[in-house]
Amino acid sequence: MLTRYGSLLFATGFAFLLFSLFIALPMGEPPTLAGQAILNEAANSVGAANIVTSVVLAYRGIDTLGELSILFAAATAVGLVLGGQARAPRPSKEDGAGGFILQTGVDLLFPLLLVVGFYIILHGHLTPGGGFQGGVVLAAALVLPVLARPEESPSPAALAWVEGLAGAAFIATGLAALAYDHAFLTPLLGAGQLGDLFSAGTLPLLYLAVGLKVGAELAKLLLRLAEEGPAA
């Protein structure tokens, strides 16, 4: 009973909060000072046509490193929470295989997903997209065949290697800027011609590392969740 009244009180207070938010929200006003400065500045100094990418990787690069760490911690914690038990016996070939339509469709879709994923990653500085989105597509590409044929799953050790090397490459690219007397994670190699594939310095390399790391990490997490638990 007490919880009911408490929830009611909470809902009232929350409605008041939302109402004050409704009143105070700046609707349709020009961007913030920092936003306007970045819009004026970014294309010339960073050289990425996608300004959100230059905010994420150049102006807030360390935040992106922290984001990667959070994702890594979440994946590790999922492994720890679910881990420990002995794996159930591997399902036989007839047992869990999907139907003919699913298997054929997955075979056709797998290379398409890989191409889309790498396109999204490598064009992160030109078109919408980038490492995180492309990484999610790659993870989906790696997990989809497991749905159709449970007996063929990618090896977790290889995924862990890819993840570790990609994370190390991200930090090494950041440290390379220190060697040229810049701040950590400053884009090197010059801005280049705006709109070219090889422009914006090291931003495409950073996004490639992010994409591989996120893809391997999420694929590992999903495969861990797809294992047969003892109680299920």
Add this chain to the structure above:
Amino acid sequence: MTALDLVILALVALLITGALAAMLLRNLLGAAVATALVSLGVSVFFVILRAPDVALTEAAVGAGLSGLLLALAARRLGLWRIEVQQSEEERQC
């Protein structure tokens, strides 16, 4: 009132109905489907608000990854036995 406003109204209806369905449906697998629909509507809104980067992220995460996560978790939780689950829920509610 332009045609774009009509689409926006229909999508707001989709958002609110999907959120209510996610909270109220007895079957938890149906609720997971409704959550994927909410993220669909939000993704189209991001495109209308001129934020293609965010729309791409929401589409990838909300439609693909979240659906996979919820489906795999539902399997391990035993929620896929639909009939059993429904009778269990009816006892609990």
Add this chain to the structure above:
Amino acid sequence: MSEFGLVALLVGALGLIAIGIAGLVLARNLFRLVLALAVAEAGANLLLVLAGFRQGASAPIIEGGSTLHQVAMVDPIPQAMVLTAIVIGVGVQALALALAVRAREAYGSLDMDQLRARMEADIIAAAGTAPTTSQEAPSGARPLPPPLPSPARIAAEEPSS
């Protein structure tokens, strides 16, 4: 987009947050709690991007390879923030689902009340006290657990470390 469409969008975003928070407070099933969190998060992200929107502006991506004839663009900073928020949100969701799976394996239920009752029974059994009859009031004569060694006594018994 007209003013009417913007108001409808704002109503949608606020409605999502309200429904999600209400679900977070009132839900009794752990799985539904995760879904409510996802709904509230989607509403908050929509509200943030809405705050950076400007009428008649284009997406913050330069097309055509030149900065000369630049048109007005929407604010890129909220978009970058929301990008981060979505990715972190999916990490949180995965962790919450893993914890729900573990709770189900350990206690055999997803219902919050049953989980709480079984956890309390476990804690009481581990502490060695008699079960309480009510959550609010302690039962009358309960055997107290053996007194813990106080820090002062430990310090007196071990004069020098």
Add this chain to the structure above:
Amino acid sequence: MTLAELLQLVALTLFAAAILLGLLRLVRGPATPDRLVAADTLTVIATALLAALAPRLGSALYLDVALVYGVLAFVGVVALARIIETGGVR
């Protein structure tokens, strides 16, 4: 009003109607497979809507969103349908 504008108007109105009809099946569908089919229909409608919005918003960049959405929505729906079909991978 040119022909292109008229076509856009008609198309967007039809999209709104299609979304509402799909929503009806989501709300009324008696069983979970019905709701899943409604969700799949709505993802197809949304993909087409994203592609139709691209000329209206005046940029080809938005087509990438439709591409990724169309490819990945299939993955999510297949995963959920697989759970309903056999109780999962195993």
